[in-house]
Amino acid sequence: MVLQSVVRRSDGVLALGGLSLVDIARDARVGTPAYIYDVDAMMSEARELKSGFDDASHLVAYAVKANSAGPIVKALAAEGCGADVVSGAELRLALRCGISPECIVFSGVAKGDDELDLAIMAGAAGDGGRGGIAAIQVESVEEIPRIEARAAASGRVARVSLRINPAIDIGDLDTHSYIATGHDEAKFGVPRTSLEDALALLVSSRHVRLVGVGAHVGSQLTAVDGYVASARAVFTIARAIRARFPLAFVDGGGGFGIDYGDGCPVRPADFIRAARALQREMTVDDLALFCEPGRCLVGAHGVLLAKVVQQKVASARRWLMIDAGMNDLMRPALYQARHRIVPLLARAEAGLHATRVVGPVCESSDDFGVHDLPPAEPGSDFREVAILDVGAYGFAMASRYNGRALPAEVFLRGGAIIKVNARSAAEDWVTDRLRD
Numbered sequence: 073m074v075l076q077s078v079v080r081r082s083d084g085v086l087a088l089g090g091l092s093l094v095d096i097a098r099d100a101r102v103g104t105p106a107y108i109y110d111v112d113a114m115m116s117e118a119r120e121l122k123s124g125f126d127d128a129s130h131l132v133a134y135a136v137k138a139n140s141a142g143p144i145v146k147a148l149a150a151e152g153c154g155a156d157v158v159s160g161a162e163l164r165l166a167l168r169c170g171i172s173p174e175c176i177v178f179s180g181v182a183k184g185d186d187e188l189d190l191a192i193m194a195g196a197a198g199d200g201g202r203g204g205i206a207a208i209q210v211e212s213v214e215e216i217p218r219i220e221a222r223a224a225a226s227g228r229v230a231r232v233s234l235r236i237n238p239a240i241d242i243g244d245l246d247t248h249s250y251i252a253t254g255h256d257e258a259k260f261g262v263p264r265t266s267l268e269d270a271l272a273l274l275v276s277s278r279h280v281r282l283v284g285v286g287a288h289v290g291s292q293l294t295a296v297d298g299y300v301a302s303a304r305a306v307f308t309i310a311r312a313i314r315a316r317f318p319l320a321f322v323d324g325g326g327g328f329g330i331d332y333g334d335g336c337p338v339r340p341a342d343f344i345r346a347a348r349a350l351q352r353e354m355t356v357d358d359l360a361l362f363c364e365p366g367r368c369l370v371g372a373h374g375v376l377l378a379k380v381v382q383q384k385v386a387s388a389r390r391w392l393m394i395d396a397g398m399n400d401l402m403r404p405a406l407y408q409a410r411h412r413i414v415p416l417l418a419r420a421e422a423g424l425h426a427t428r429v430v431g432p433v434c435e436s437s438d439d440f441g442v443h444d445l446p447p448a449e450p451g452s453d454f455r456e457v458a459i460l461d462v463g464a465y466g467f468a469m470a471s472r473y474n475g476r477a478l479p480a481e482v483f484l485r486g487g488a489i490i491k492v493n494a495r496s497a498a499e500d501w502v503t504d505r506l507r508d
């Protein structure tokens with residue numbers, strides 16, 4: 073049985089990247105909860121996505137926030153990915169992973185002056201004192217004089233792109249309202265009503281150069297329509313302003329969805345092919361096409377392993393208590409996201425019961441939903457579960473709430489474990505809380 077990246081072997085053992093997850097969960101170096109990543113599969117996602125561009129000039133700027141683990145960012149960089157970063161720390165990480173400044177874009181609505189300085193000063197000064205990253209994404213009119221001031225102070229010219237808000241209604245997107253970002257109420261992007269003000273400032277800026285126009289309409293899109301509508305808004309503006317500004321690229325953002333178990337009819341490269349076709353139709357296909365995928369490169373290729381602590385059966389209700397909680401995987405509590413949960417070792421003879429899976433965190437929202445699972449009697453071999461498709465926005469959002477440790481991370485390549493990041497120690501949390 074194939075569960076995307078994860079495979080159920082004929083002996084009932086769940087495997088990832090060719091390795092038994094039972095063995096990994098019981099490996100003394102690892103322990104649970106632990107995130108396990110198939111890095112090879114992430115790299116082949118990047119290759120497949122890049123194939124959607126054919127020979128067109130492009131940048132796949134991996135959204136580092138989805139999963140910022142060094143081995144993953146480095147592996148994607150080796151596949152030719154750049155980075156989309158949303159903080160100075162992520163920018164530093166991308167540079168340390170060998171991504172060159174010209175392949176980095178910096179998004180986000182409240183970049184600090186220190187973060188702008190970092191983006192402006194990255195890389196060699198180049199021609200005309202430019203240097204810096206590929207583009208700081210301008211998300212409001214008010215941000216332009218701030219970037220201008222920082223660039224002037226450092227004697228450089230900052231490249232920027234205009235992140236527009238394409239005003240795509242939440243209802244027109246096939247995604248959760250919490251991850252829709254291109255509607256009128258969203259804090260993101262320059263609204264249409266402010267566009268002329270932004271352009272007027274940019275045209276007179278001496279230390280800011282507009283090189284791109286982009287948008288990011290939302291995440292976990294499982295149809296291309298919303299993305300194409302957003303790209304049309306971007307390309308329309310690019311076409312209208314390119315005589316005034318020396319544009320180098322248009323940027324459709326990220327948001328390509330994955331199959332969380334209910335199917336996903338489109339592949340990430342389908343979004344790219346649709347955007348390329350629209351570029352040709354609107355005669356802006358001489359501009360490079362940037363995209364900012366996070367989830368689709370890494371999401372399906374990570375699992376969270378957890379130990380069964382005990383079951384609770386009362387009044388015909390069943391709960392399974394596991395040692396992973398909402399602090400380890402926040403998506404269900406944050407976005408009502410549903411992840412499949414399966415035993416690491418499946419016995420054909422075991423009957424299945426509707427069971428609510430919960431963690432140890434002292435919150436009612438520490439709840440991973442109801443799943444068909446075998447009974448977990450003491451002494452049975454149902455000892456661990458895997459929570460599937462957690463490679464994106466999993467560990468990246470983990471916290472130490474309730475004094476819990478951060479989960480372990482295990483990286484697989486070529487059918488072997490290449491790195492184990494051990495769980496943080498409980499004592500570290502105590503020391504940190506008591507520091508003078």
Ligand SMILES: Cc1ncc(COP(=O)(O)O)c(C=O)c1O
Nearest residue numbers: 135288291326327364365366367
């Ligand atoms: C500006 C921007 N780019 C890219 C992404 C990545 O989105 P995804 O992981 O859905 O591809 C996000 C996510 O919210 C974003 O805000």
